[in-house]
Amino acid sequence: MSTKASNNMTMIHKKTLLQRMASCWQLYLLLIPGILLTVIYKYIPMYGVQIAFRDYNASLGFWNSPFVGFKWFQKFFTNYKCMALIKNTVLISLYSILWTFPIPIILSLMMNQLRFEKFKKVSQTILYAPHFVSVMIVCGMLRIFLSPYGGLISMIASALGADLSVGILDRPEYFRTIYIASSIWQDAGWGMIIYMATLSGVDPALHEAAKVDGANTWQRIIHIDFPALVPMIMIQLIMSFGNLMNVGFEKAFLLQTDLNSASSEIIATYVYEQGMLKSMYSFSTAVGLFNTIVNIVLLIIVNRISKKAAGISFI
Structure with missing residues (x-):
């Protein structure tokens, strides 16, 4: 590797994460729809997993349903x-x-x-x-x-x-x-x-x-x-x-x-x-x-x- 290329690599590594993201913000912008869809359809529904440990009653909701541990x-x-x-x-x-x-x-x-x-x-x-x-x-x-x-x-x-x-x-x-x-x-x-x-x-x-x-x-x-x-x-x-x-x-x-x-x-x-x-x-x-x-x-x-x-x- 040439000295010039080595210096360029060193400068890139010295940049903070935000600076590296700002240098190619268009690519990160393209990631936003995928991230949003993943969060909405994959992570938010995990909130409901807790009913596996509760005796779920729709009228009481997630948090108010009695906790039963590993019963199910x-x-x-x-x-x-x-x-x-x-x-x-x-x-x-x-x-x-x-x-x-x-x-x-x-x-x-x-x-x-x-x-x-x-x-x-x-x-x-x-x-x-x-x-x-x-x-x-x-x-x-x-x-x-x-x-x-x-x-x-x-x-x-x-x-x-x-x-x-x-x-x-x-x-x-x-x-x-x-x-x-x-x-x-x-x-x-x-x-x-x-x-x-x-x-x-x-x-x-x-x-x-x-x-x-x-x-x-x-x-x-x-x-x-x-x-x-x-x-x-x-x-x-x-x-x-x-x-x-x-x-x-x-x-x-x-x-x-x-x-x-x-x-x-x-x-x-x-x-x-x-x-x-x-x-x-x-x-x-x-x-x-x-x-x-x-x-x-x-x-x-x-x-x-x-x-x-x-x-x-x-x-």
């Missing part, structure tokens, strides 16, 4: 549904990570090797278009296709000799497969975009040099493209485990039936049932708070493991 947490952990809810939530999340996480990576590596631009653009559009289909429509399509009364998939399964005395969607053993398969179809193409953007930053000279050295396509993917994706893969993995307990409520709720509830009832749907349908606000808040705490703990653990193993972390 004890009620949840002693509930006969507790372990089944945690099991269903964790299994759906883990299976989703296992099956849906690698597919966008594989798609991006394959798409990056396409040399016909028109075909590449059409393929990308086809792959990420399902992301813009609402969850309600996807669930409606699944119900139609899996209907035992003329559903396309049910007709194919029946032709292959499957017993459809109970519909495919109503069978608990098939719920996770249906949930994860539909998630792959809907979100894999959209997740691919992040990795495609990362691969666009790889220097083409590396591939040219590898070709000169006799490397084939597979070797270039393994030794050039994949290492470039590793930081983004680790960040996405940390975020995935940080949301391990946040299984998509909408799809689970819309696909849930009385017959498949043994597999489809998760913490999110249980909170909705207890809070919105039965008006047990304190109990449902306690369950939701437990869910959030587990996510935070998992996020910290996975972040530290990633930092030690790969030197990549959020903190």
Whole structure:
């Protein structure tokens, strides 16, 4: 580093925080809408978390409702549904990570090797278009296709000799497969975009040099493209485990039936049932708070493991 550059760096560090902010105030001005939205919709609602420790009565308000400590947490952990809810939530999340996480990576590596631009653009559009289909429509399509009364998939399964005395969607053993398969179809193409953007930053000279050295396509993917994706893969993995307990409520709720509830009832749907349908606000808040705490703990653990193993972390 030259003496002039070194002096400039020293002058920057001598400036106070306010002076540094004033020098690029336009950028900080752009942050204000995002900060306001985060405070309004993320931090202010935390005020209501206290009802998890109170016997909430709407007529008394938050502060005047009697304090009951960990009563609602004890009620949840002693509930006969507790372990089944945690099991269903964790299994759906883990299976989703296992099956849906690698597919966008594989798609991006394959798409990056396409040399016909028109075909590449059409393929990308086809792959990420399902992301813009609402969850309600996807669930409606699944119900139609899996209907035992003329559903396309049910007709194919029946032709292959499957017993459809109970519909495919109503069978608990098939719920996770249906949930994860539909998630792959809907979100894999959209997740691919992040990795495609990362691969666009790889220097083409590396591939040219590898070709000169006799490397084939597979070797270039393994030794050039994949290492470039590793930081983004680790960040996405940390975020995935940080949301391990946040299984998509909408799809689970819309696909849930009385017959498949043994597999489809998760913490999110249980909170909705207890809070919105039965008006047990304190109990449902306690369950939701437990869910959030587990996510935070998992996020910290996975972040530290990633930092030690790969030197990549959020903190």
